[in-house]
Amino acid sequence: MNLALSDEQQLFADGIGRFLEKRYAFEHRRQMVAEQRWGDPAIWSALAELGCFGIAVPETAGGFGGGSVEIGLMMRALGRHLAIEPVAAAVVAGTLLGGTEGADDLIEALIGGEMRLAPCFDLVCGVSGVSGSARSLAGGHAAHGLLAACEQSLHLVDPADVRVTPVPLLDDTIGVDVVAEDAPSRRLEVGADWPRHRALAIARGQLARAWQALGVLEGALDATTAYMRERRQFGRPLGAFQTIQHRVAEMTVAAKEAEVAAMLGALVLDAAGPGADAERALSAATGRIAAASAIVAETAVQLHGGMGVSDELDISARFRHLQAFRFRAEAVEQPVERYAEAVVASGAHHHSAVLVEA
Amino acid sequence: MDLVLDADQRRFRDEVRAFLQDALTDGLRAGQSRVIGVYPEPDVSLAWQRKLFERGWAAPTWPVEHGGTGWTALQRFIFECECAQAGAPLLYPIGIRLVAPVIMAFGSPEQQARWLPRILSGEDYWCQGFSEPGAGSDLGSLSTRAVRDGDEYVINGSKMWTTHAHHANRMFALVRTREAERPSDGISFVAIDLDTPGVEIRPIISIGGDHDVNQVFLSDVRIPAENLIGEENRGWVYAKYLLEFERGYGLFSGRLRASLRRAEAALKAPATPAQRRRIAEVAMELDVFEMLELSVVGTLPNGAAPGPVSSVLKLRASRLKQAVTQLGVELLGADGVRRVEGSPGNILVTDYLNARAATIFGGAAEVQLGIIAKALGGL
Numbered sequence A: 001m002n003l004a005l006s007d008e009q010q011l012f013a014d015g016i017g018r019f020l021e022k023r024y025a026f027e028h029r030r031q032m033v034a035e036q037r038w039g040d041p042a043i044w045s046a047l048a049e050l051g052c053f054g055i056a057v058p059e060t061a062g063g064f065g066g067g068s069v070e071i072g073l074m075m076r077a078l079g080r081h082l083a084i085e086p087v088a089a090a091v092v093a094g095t096l097l098g099g100t101e102g103a104d105d106l107i108e109a110l111i112g113g114e115m116r117l118a119p120c121f122d123l124v125c126g127v128s129g130v131s132g133s134a135r136s137l138a139g140g141h142a143a144h145g146l147l148a149a150c151e152q153s154l155h156l157v158d159p160a161d162v163r164v165t166p167v168p169l170l171d172d173t174i175g176v177d178v179v180a181e182d183a184p185s186r187r188l189e190v191g192a193d194w195p196r197h198r199a200l201a202i203a204r205g206q207l208a209r210a211w212q213a214l215g216v217l218e219g220a221l222d223a224t225t226a227y228m229r230e231r232r233q234f235g236r237p238l239g240a241f242q243t244i245q246h247r248v249a250e251m252t253v254a255a256k257e258a259e260v261a262a263m264l265g266a267l268v269l270d271a272a273g274p275g276a277d278a279e280r281a282l283s284a285a286t287g288r289i290a291a292a293s294a295i296v297a298e299t300a301v302q303l304h305g306g307m308g309v310s311d312e313l314d315i316s317a318r319f320r321h322l323q324a325f326r327f328r329a330e331a332v333e334q335p336v337e338r339y340a341e342a343v344v345a346s347g348a349h350h351h352s353a354v355l356v357e358a
Numbered sequence B: 001m002d003l004v005l006d007a008d009q010r011r012f013r014d015e016v017r018a019f020l021q022d023a024l025t026d027g028l029r030a031g032q033s034r035v036i037g038v039y040p041e042p043d044v045s046l047a048w049q050r051k052l053f054e055r056g057w058a059a060p061t062w063p064v065e066h067g068g069t070g071w072t073a074l075q076r077f078i079f080e081c082e083c084a085q086a087g088a089p090l091l092y093p094i095g096i097r098l099v100a101p102v103i104m105a106f107g108s109p110e111q112q113a114r115w116l117p118r119i120l121s122g123e124d125y126w127c128q129g130f131s132e133p134g135a136g137s138d139l140g141s142l143s144t145r146a147v148r149d150g151d152e153y154v155i156n157g158s159k160m161w162t163t164h165a166h167h168a169n170r171m172f173a174l175v176r177t178r179e180a181e182r183p184s185d186g187i188s189f190v191a192i193d194l195d196t197p198g199v200e201i202r203p204i205i206s207i208g209g210d211h212d213v214n215q216v217f218l219s220d221v222r223i224p225a226e227n228l229i230g231e232e233n234r235g236w237v238y239a240k241y242l243l244e245f246e247r248g249y250g251l252f253s254g255r256l257r258a259s260l261r262r263a264e265a266a267l268k269a270p271a272t273p274a275q276r277r278r279i280a281e282v283a284m285e286l287d288v289f290e291m292l293e294l295s296v297v298g299t300l301p302n303g304a305a306p307g308p309v310s311s312v313l314k315l316r317a318s319r320l321k322q323a324v325t326q327l328g329v330e331l332l333g334a335d336g337v338r339r340v341e342g343s344p345g346n347i348l349v350t351d352y353l354n355a356r357a358a359t360i361f362g363g364a365a366e367v368q369l370g371i372i373a374k375a376l377g378g379l
């Protein structure tokens, strides 16, 4: 066990953070959102150069073989800068493709940033083609391909062969509704361990969204703390009032909890792989980050006064992102339900959550 | 960054397990399972401390030179987790975890030699004399006075809420040795032997109906000047140092998990789906809190003070203690009104009542929030 970031992990995180700090201006984002764009192609290429899309692909498949911690650090930085580009979808796609044979062309295009793929777990892969529907699918807008990750197989579907309707989403991204009826597809070769790969991809998707939310909420906390130091009313900084101090402190505690929750999810998934332990850790992480999101988002808006409910600052965008995270995770019900049925029912919660067996 | 225990860490864990298998008797386990206050009674905790002492494991947070284990923080984490999991008694921390770091950092070599071995062996049982009737959250305003008289200090005043003073033979106390512009600048940190004439201890009964805390009256109590720890009038600095160890150095997650197990064990029928969801909510918080402890305490160098993040740990631990005990009485349902002495239900009810103190002692939750806003938020 080792709880410090490795030098490589630190460098990778710093690199992305520095890049976004310099290049990801909120004004530019505002314009993209107004024009309902999927994101910025130049940013996408630069993220490819930084290694963002190879992280989730194993080295044996031509990727950089990162783990959950690398994925998490990357998503946290993207969340802090409110990036709208569908990087979480690329993480899931990379993980799925890592479980295939003979898809080197796709992997190369994914890692190079030439192809944006939207993974989808809701479709059915039959003998006559891919069918079914998906709602509010992330990363589907203007994607080059849909990856239908079925229980037994993986298929690449051309968006032109299915009905794709763009839908603006609460987090300022554009999702799609998909309807497929016996759509033709390229069937990708998968091995006997496909179910495990698919489970890993689902887990990483959940993890990526959680770390992204962490970044968004840490940004909201920092902005609020700074605002409380600067903004003066009644002849003194607002931060001098005890009621404000206590609310900021509650945000700080929530953000700290969210941070370690995200770490718990990542470290257990890496240590134990997809399975019961990871399911437990990810349920706990999602549930607690969702709870922290509610506290931080609501307090950040409240303490910014009128500015908090306007689109002048990024606070309102952070609020929308964090609520979208909660709705998507069905945060109030689903993680608790899953934990109750999978963990409490078996008594596993009577044992340490962190001292897991590899 | 990874969670997987390496070969050495696994070997260590197995060593701890083997020791627990051997040394932990049913009687000790039963003693811990009946705890309804903050700490077990001394007959339970000292019996366990003696076994740990024989093994050389009584002070996991101390350096080897003073008889500690010299373990890494991670070893200590594994140790505490295994002990709690096995149902071992909680060690009484006021000597080992609270005052010992102050004695090591600020006490003279003579004081270290006089007090530390006896803390380790359990011969001395210390209590904490900080709070007073007129000084709780605003501890700096305390008024118990110590006046120098030759080789002695003469102490007058009263200490309040003193946990286990009725079991203790020594008390460390904050006393006023000078009037200063800032009240906290005139405080000193002293040790008082409780068998000194002029010390009177009166019980205070808790909300749960038991006797854990006391008021201690000090009337013309004479202590030798060599019982001053560190420098005169610097006591506030030492007190703040001590409070970091009090608030953010315990490892509570294993103990909280044991409380959760105890609460569930009182269920008469298998948990309903609704009860399982309530248990899940608390267990999820607990899992994340365990990671918080591991990532903060589990990465500190041996013996190092945790800093202001200790207030985050304190706040989370105290709220979770309340959440776990609240769940305990919820699971009892209407039987939560029955207070049959010694029954499993009554243990849960009493623990629930006494847990209300968790957000008050060691600095009230509001005080922790103030520290967090200032130290971590810069407000």
Ligand SMILES: Cc1cc2nc3c(=O)[nH]c(=O)nc-3n(C[C@H](O)[C@H](O)[C@H](O)COP(=O)(O)OP(=O)(O)OC[C@H]3O[C@@H](n4cnc5c(N)ncnc54)[C@H](O)[C@@H]3O)c2cc1C
Pocket (backbone or CB within 6 Å): B127, B128, B129, B130, B131, B135, B136, B137, B138, B160, B161, B162, B163, B164, B213, B357, B360, B361, B362, B363, B364, B365, B366, B367, B370
């Ligand atoms: C079970 C138990 C064991 C204890 N053991 C010991 C011990 O062994 N040794 C020892 O020295 N002390 C001990 N204490 C005392 C403990 O540290 C004090 O109770 C605590 O510091 C609060 O002081 P108080 O009770 O005087 O409350 P007060 O200071 O009177 O405060 C009352 C309430 O007001 C609020 N409040 C206080 N200050 C502020 C503020 N600045 N801003 C906003 N709200 C505020 C809080 O909600 C607080 O609970 C123990 C207490 C309990 C309950």
